[in-house]
Amino acid sequence: MTDNALPTSLDQARERLNNALKMAERPLNSATLLAVSKTKPAAMIRQAWQHGQREFGENYLQEALEKQAELADLEAIVWHFIGPLQSNKTRAVAENFAWVHSVDRLKIAKRLSEQRPKHLPPLNICLQVNISREDSKSGVMPDEVMSLASEVATLPHIKLRGLMAIPAPAKSLEEQRVPLAALRQLLKDLQAALPNAPLDTLSMGMSDDLEAAVLEGATLVRLGTAIFGARSTQRIAQ
Numbered sequence: 001m002t003d004n005a006l007p008t009s010l011d012q013a014r015e016r017l018n019n020a021l022k023m024a025e026r027p028l029n030s031a032t033l034l035a036v037s038k039t040k041p042a043a044m045i046r047q048a049w050q051h052g053q054r055e056f057g058e059n060y061l062q063e064a065l066e067k068q069a070e071l072a073d074l075e076a077i078v079w080h081f082i083g084p085l086q087s088n089k090t091r092a093v094a095e096n097f098a099w100v101h102s103v104d105r106l107k108i109a110k111r112l113s114e115q116r117p118k119h120l121p122p123l124n125i126c127l128q129v130n131i132s133r134e135d136s137k138s139g140v141m142p143d144e145v146m147s148l149a150s151e152v153a154t155l156p157h158i159k160l161r162g163l164m165a166i167p168a169p170a171k172s173l174e175e176q177r178v179p180l181a182a183l184r185q186l187l188k189d190l191q192a193a194l195p196n197a198p199l200d201t202l203s204m205g206m207s208d209d210l211e212a213a214v215l216e217g218a219t220l221v222r223l224g225t226a227i228f229g230a231r232s233t234q235r236i237a238q
């Protein structure tokens with residue numbers, strides 16, 4: 001990327017989000033833009049931060065910790081862990097992130113709560129839902145969300161904020177909306193069942209389905225490619 005490419009694509013992503021919010025007749029500040037920086041160098045995150053971006057999403061723990069160390073001077077940066085999470089990674093995630101979007105089992109939630117340092121605010125959690133019921137995908141099945149959420153909501157050092165999903169790819173806007181609407185309904189059901197939980201977050205919408213997600217009430221959209229450009233297909237070790 002040239003020097004201006006990142007500021008330009010970030011501006012375009014913001015404009016795209018604003019246009020989607022207008023189309024949905026929603027207030028302009030009712031969804032947060034999360035910049036998904038996996039596989040991208042720390043220098044690009046710094047550039048995005050200099051251009052006003054504060055929320056960043058990472059998928060691979062080791063890679064994220066290295067970038068966090070390099071970027072420790074950036075004030076008010078907010079790190080979100082959005083990748084698959086194994087038990088042996090929970091401590092480092094609990095210590096180094098403000099949010100985790102990919103919790104799909106009670107065991108992981110319990111560990112995050114136990115391992116969250118007591119001097120930090122509670123860790124914000126979203127439950128990842130396998131909304132398209134794909135065999136290969138992580139996430140709790142839709143019919144198991146309620147029981148998992150009611151247990152997670154009782155844990156002391158985490159805050160259950162809402163639901164996250166990565167729906168199966170779909171061709172049209174109308175097709176994209178179907179699973180996103182289902183996730184929205186699941187959150188409504190949870191809000192009714194757990195009135196004391198701070199359930200305000202629908203983490204959905206990526207570079208290919210941002211508009212559909214905003215129409216279905218996304219409050220936190222996760223854009224990677226649209227901001228940082230295409231990723232090389234080579235996966236970085238976790």
Ligand SMILES: *Cc1c(COP(=O)(O)O)cnc(C)c1O
Binds near residue numbers: 166207224
């Ligand atoms: C990579 C990733 C994204 C960003 O995807 P793009 O299509 O590049 O916008 C969003 N959410 C999760 C969980 C991801 O792993």
